[in-house]
Amino acid sequence: MNLKKHCRKICCNRCIPVFLIVMVLFALNPYPGIVSGEDAGVAKLQVQVGERKVLEQAAVPEQNENLNTVHNQYSTMTENGERKTILGEGIILSDYLKALGINLEEVEDIYLYWKEGAPAAFTGKELLETKRYHYTDQLKTEQDTSIAESGTVTEQTYNPSAGIEVPPMLALRSAVLNEPEENGDALDSTSGLRLCYGQQNPDEISSAMLKGNIQKIIVILKEDSTYGQKEPLPTEPDFKISIRVGTDDIKREIPFSFQQLEQFEKERQYYTSINEKGEPETTLAEGIPIIKLIESAGVDFNDVKNLRFFYADGLDSSFTKTFLFDRKRYSYPELVSGDLDDGEGRMIDKSKESQEVMPMLALRYAERTDKSLQGWDAISNKEGIKICYGQMKISDVVSPMYGYSINRMEIVVTSKINETEQAKTKTIDDNDVFGPAVSEETGDRLDELPTTLAFNVGYFGLEYLPRKIFSLEEIKSLPRVTQAYTAVDSSGKVVMETAVGVRLKDLLAAAGIDRNSVDKITFTFTENREKKRLSFSRGFLLDTPRYFYPNLPLRWNGSGPTAGAAVDALQVDTIIAFRDLQQQGATAPDFYKVNGYNRFKLIFGQTNTRSETVSRHVKWIDSVEIQLLGSPPDEKGNSVQNASLIGAKSKGTPSQQSQIPDKKLSSEATKETKATKDTEETKATKEPEAMEATAATEATGSSEVSQESLPESSNAKGVHIYEVNGMTEAQIPVARDHNAAVLFIAIGGLVLGGAGNRFKKYKGERG
Numbered sequence: 001m002n003l004k005k006h007c008r009k010i011c012c013n014r015c016i017p018v019f020l021i022v023m024v025l026f027a028l029n030p031y032p033g034i035v036s037g038e039d040a041g042v043a044k045l046q047v048q049v050g051e052r053k054v055l056e057q058a059a060v061p062e063q064n065e066n067l068n069t070v071h072n073q074y075s076t077m078t079e080n081g082e083r084k085t086i087l088g089e090g091i092i093l094s095d096y097l098k099a100l101g102i103n104l105e106e107v108e109d110i111y112l113y114w115k116e117g118a119p120a121a122f123t124g125k126e127l128l129e130t131k132r133y134h135y136t137d138q139l140k141t142e143q144d145t146s147i148a149e150s151g152t153v154t155e156q157t158y159n160p161s162a163g164i165e166v167p168p169m170l171a172l173r174s175a176v177l178n179e180p181e182e183n184g185d186a187l188d189s190t191s192g193l194r195l196c197y198g199q200q201n202p203d204e205i206s207s208a209m210l211k212g213n214i215q216k217i218i219v220i221l222k223e224d225s226t227y228g229q230k231e232p233l234p235t236e237p238d239f240k241i242s243i244r245v246g247t248d249d250i251k252r253e254i255p256f257s258f259q260q261l262e263q264f265e266k267e268r269q270y271y272t273s274i275n276e277k278g279e280p281e282t283t284l285a286e287g288i289p290i291i292k293l294i295e296s297a298g299v300d301f302n303d304v305k306n307l308r309f310f311y312a313d314g315l316d317s318s319f320t321k322t323f324l325f326d327r328k329r330y331s332y333p334e335l336v337s338g339d340l341d342d343g344e345g346r347m348i349d350k351s352k353e354s355q356e357v358m359p360m361l362a363l364r365y366a367e368r369t370d371k372s373l374q375g376w377d378a379i380s381n382k383e384g385i386k387i388c389y390g391q392m393k394i395s396d397v398v399s400p401m402y403g404y405s406i407n408r409m410e411i412v413v414t415s416k417i418n419e420t421e422q423a424k425t426k427t428i429d430d431n432d433v434f435g436p437a438v439s440e441e442t443g444d445r446l447d448e449l450p451t452t453l454a455f456n457v458g459y460f461g462l463e464y465l466p467r468k469i470f471s472l473e474e475i476k477s478l479p480r481v482t483q484a485y486t487a488v489d490s491s492g493k494v495v496m497e498t499a500v501g502v503r504l505k506d507l508l509a510a511a512g513i514d515r516n517s518v519d520k521i522t523f524t525f526t527e528n529r530e531k532k533r534l535s536f537s538r539g540f541l542l543d544t545p546r547y548f549y550p551n552l553p554l555r556w557n558g559s560g561p562t563a564g565a566a567v568d569a570l571q572v573d574t575i576i577a578f579r580d581l582q583q584q585g586a587t588a589p590d591f592y593k594v595n596g597y598n599r600f601k602l603i604f605g606q607t608n609t610r611s612e613t614v615s616r617h618v619k620w621i622d623s624v625e626i627q628l629l630g631s632p633p634d635e636k637g638n639s640v641q642n643a644s645l646i647g648a649k650s651k652g653t654p655s656q657q658s659q660i661p662d663k664k665l666s667s668e669a670t671k672e673t674k675a676t677k678d679t680e681e682t683k684a685t686k687e688p689e690a691m692e693a694t695a696a697t698e699a700t701g702s703s704e705v706s707q708e709s710l711p712e713s714s715n716a717k718g719v720h721i722y723e724v725n726g727m728t729e730a731q732i733p734v735a736r737d738h739n740a741a742v743l744f745i746a747i748g749g750l751v752l753g754g755a756g757n758r759f760k761k762y763k764g765e766r767g
Contacts, residue, residue: 054228076206088171113216132198133163168197268343272335273399285362312405329390330354468511484589489614496586501577546605561609574604
C-alpha cells in the first residue's frame with residue numbers, strides 16, 4: 001500500500017467523524033458568546049441612580065392599563081439622502097417614565113442596546129425637553145379643526161420646513177416606509193421594540209429610529225435622585241433615654257424626637273483636643289448639657305453611677321460619673337486655630353490658660369483645625385448626635401471618643417439595697433467580677449471565674465511541684481500595668497486590646513523564680529468547658545521586643561498595613577491581665593470599659609504590624625507551669641519548693657545548662673515520662689510544633705522580628721522596611737476559553753492519532 005492510500009484512509013476514517021462532531025457542536029450553539037432563542041428573553045428596562053442599579057424589569061409590557069396607546073408618524077433622512085417615514089403605535093416615552101415614578105427632571109442619560117451593533121446614547125434633555133418634528137417632502141392640505149374668526153372651517157397648508165411636532169415614543173408595533181408608500185396597515189410587531197423620536201430639522205439623520213428589536217434600555221438618573229427609596233431618608237435622628245438600676249433590666253425609656261430635643265435650653269461651647277493625628281482640633285458644639293437631660297428624666301444626679309451611649313452603627317461607649325463629672329475638664333484657648341468667637345459673640349482670649357466646660361449632648365457641631373478654619377455658621381447635624389467633653393490636661397486625646405450618630409443614652413443608677421443584700425454583692429471594686437462568665441468576644445461560657453493563679457515549677461521529664469498560688473488581691477497588689485495593645489485576628493482585622501494587669505516577669509519574681517533559668521512557660525486555661533494547654537518559649541514571651549502600634553487601626557487597608565502604620569510604636573511588656581476589653585475596629589483604647597470577665601488573660605504585643613496574636617491571647621488561665629533549664633540539683637528536686645530563687649544558683653549559663661545530660665534518669669524512665677506527657681497534651685490541646693518553632697526562632701532573631709524590628713528601622717516617610725521591599729509580585733493567570741481548548745485538543749488528538757497509526761502501518765509494510 002502506498003502513501004497516497006494511507007492519506008486517503010486518514011481523511012476518510014478521521015476527518016469525517018471530526019467534521020460530524022464539529023457540526024453537532026455548531027448546531028448546539030451556532031454563535032458562541034451570543035445568547036439566542038428563549039435565553040435572549042424580551043427587551044429589558046434598567047433604571048440606575050448614578051452607577052447604582054435600582055430597578056430592572058421587562059420593558060414596556062403590551063398590556064398596561066395605566067398607559068394609553070397612541071399612533072404617530074415620524075421622519076428621518078438616511079445616509080443616501082432619502083427620507084423615510086416610520087409608523088409607530090406605542091406609548092409616549094415621558095408618560096412611561098412617569099408611570100414608573102421617575103421625575104423627568106432627574107433623567108440624565110438614556111442608552112439603547114441592540115443585539116448587534118453599537119449602543120445609542122441620548123441625554124435626558126435631547127429626548128424629554130427638546131422639541132422634535134415629523135417632516136414630509138410633499139405639501140399637504142388638510143382641514144383645520146379650529147374655528148376661524150369668520151366662523152367657517154378653513155384649510156391650512158403645512159410648510160415642510162416647519163414640520164409637525166411629535167413626542168418620543170416607545171413603539172410596540174412599527175414599520176419603516178418610503179414616503180410615497182405610506183400605509184397605516186403596514187404596522188407589525190416583528191421589528192420588536194423601537195424608539196421613535198423625530199427630527200430637529202428636515203435634514204437630520206435619526207438613524208436609531210431605523211433599528212428595531214431593542215434588547216435593553218438603561219435610564220440613568222442623577223446622583224442625588226431619591227428614586228427607588230421606599231421612604232425618604234431620615235433627616236432628623238430619633239433619640240431616647242434609658243434608665244437602668246444596677247445590673248437589672250431597663251426600667252424605663254423616654255423617647256425624644258429631634259424636634260423635642262430642640263425644645264431644650266441649648267448652649268454653645270467649644271471643646272479642644274489633640275486628635276488621632278496628633279494635631280490640635282476644636283469642636284464647635286451646640287446642644288444640651290447632659291446634666292439637664294438626666295434631670296429631665298427624673299433621675300437624682302447623686303444616684304448616677306455611669307452613662308452608656310449607643311451609636312447607629314451598633315457600637316457603644318461607657319463613661320463613669322467620676323470620669324465625666326467629678327473631674328474638672330477644660331478647653332484650652334491656645335489649641336484653637338485662628339481667631340474664633342466663643343459662640344456668644346465674644347472673641348476667644350488666647351492668653352487664658354483654660355476654661356472649664358461641662359459634658360454636652362451636641363445636636364449640631366463642626367470640627368475646626370489648622371487646615372479647616374470652620375466657624376459657627378458651619379455647624380450642622382449631618383452626622384447625627386454626638387457627646388462632647390473637655391480635656392483634663394492640654395495634651396489629652398478626647399475627640400476620637402465623641403462618636404457619631406448617638407441614638408440612645410443609658411443612665412445606670414445605683415440600686416437601693418439593704419445591708420444583707422449589700423453583703424451578697426460580688427464585686428471587690430468597680431470592675432472586678434466573680435462567679436460564672438460569658439466571653440463578649442466568643443460567647444464561650446465559664447462556670448466560675450478563677451480567683452487564684454497557681455505557679456508550678458519543674459524540669460523536663462519530672463513532676464511539676466507547686467511554687468506559689470497568687471490570690472486576686474495579691475496580684476492586684478503588685479505593680480500594675482495599664483496598657484493598650486494592638487493585634488491582628490484570624491480574619492485579618494485589627495483588634496484594639498485595652499488591659500489592666502501585672503507583668504509576667506514581676507509574677508515570676510514574686511514567685512521566687514529566676515527568669516533567666518526559665519526554658520518554657522505553659523498556661524492551663526479553660527475553653528469550651530475543657531481544660532487546655534498552650535506553651536511558649538521564654539524567648540518568645542520575655543526576651544523578644546514587642547510593640548503597641550497606635551496608628552495601625554487607622555493605617556490598615558483591610559488586607560495589610562499602609563505607610564505610617566508603625567510610626568510612634570511603643571514597646572510593651574507581656575502581662576497577665578485581670579481586666580481587659582477587646583474591640584475589633586476601634587481606633588483608640590477605652591480604659592473606662594475594661595472588665596474582669598476574661599480573668600486571668602495572657603496579653604502580649606506585636607513584633608511587627610502584621611503579627612497575628614489574638615488567637616494566643618488565651619483567657620481564663622488558672623495555672624502556669626514553668627519548665628526550668630537543665631536538671632534538678634538532687635534526685636527529688638526539692639530545690640523546686642525550698643530554694644528562695646529557683647534556678648539562681650545553677651552552674652553555667654542557661655545555654656550550657658540546657659546541654660548538660662541528666663545522668664540520673666535512665667533512658668527507659670525518660671521514654672516513659674515523655675510518653676505520659678505526650679498523652680496528657682493530646683487529651684488537652686497539644687502545642688502546635690510550628691508555634692514552638694516560631695518561638696524558638698523568634699528569640700534568636702526570627703524572620704518575624706527581622707521584617708520590622710525597632711521603630712528606628714522605619715524610613716523618613718514612616719514606612720517600615722518590609723513595607724518597601726518585603727512584598728512579592730502576584731502572578732495572575734490569564735483566563736482562557738476552556739471549551740474552545742477542549743474542542744481543539746479533541747480534534748488535534750483525533751487527527752494526529754490517526755495519522756500516526758497510519759504512518760506506523762505504512763512504515764511496517766515498507767519495512
